[in-house]
Amino acid sequence: xxxxxxxxxxxxxxxxxxxxxxxxxxxxxxxxxxxxxxxxxxxxxxxxxxxxxxxxxxxxxxxxxxxxxxxxxxxxxxxxxxxxxxxxxxxxxxxxxxxxxxxxxxxxxxxxxxxxxxxx
Numbered sequence: 879x880x881x882x883x884x885x886x887x888x889x890x891x892x893x894x895x896x897x898x899x900x901x902x903x904x905x906x907x908x909x910x911x912x913x914x915x916x917x918x919x920x921x922x923x924x925x926x927x928x929x930x931x932x933x934x935x936x937x938x939x940x941x942x943x944x945x946x947x948x949x950x951x952x953x954x955x956x957x958x959x960x961x962x963x964x965x966x967x968x969x970x971x972x973x974x975x976x977x978x979x980x981x982x983x984x985x986x987x988x989x990x991x992x993x994x995x996x997x998x
Contacts, residue, residue: 923931943951
């Protein structure tokens with residue numbers, strides 16, 4: 879039975895009702911509303927569980943993905959992402975991000991050196 883047939887018969891599934899409600903909210907409040915409530919929800923989760931919570935759920939997701947698709951999946955995704963970045967960016971892009979990485983590394987090393995001098 880199609881969604882239209884179900885609706886004309888007067889009954890819809892829970893999922894169909896949720897989808898229909900979500901579409902109405904989107905029409906009324908717009909995409910920004912969903913961004914706003916998502917951000918508020920994320921901030922609340924962070925305040926409640928802390929940063930480590932995100933690390934934990936990311937690790938669980940990674941383990942699930944590894945079990946489902948295998949390790950080669952991650953290499954494939956990285957390759958696809960790298961190829962897409964290469965297509966979208968100008969030739970100077972890798973030079974710029976390489977320079978940024980080198981500067982960050984240098985700052986971190988200087989910070990560690992000053993921290994160790996301060997604690998001596």
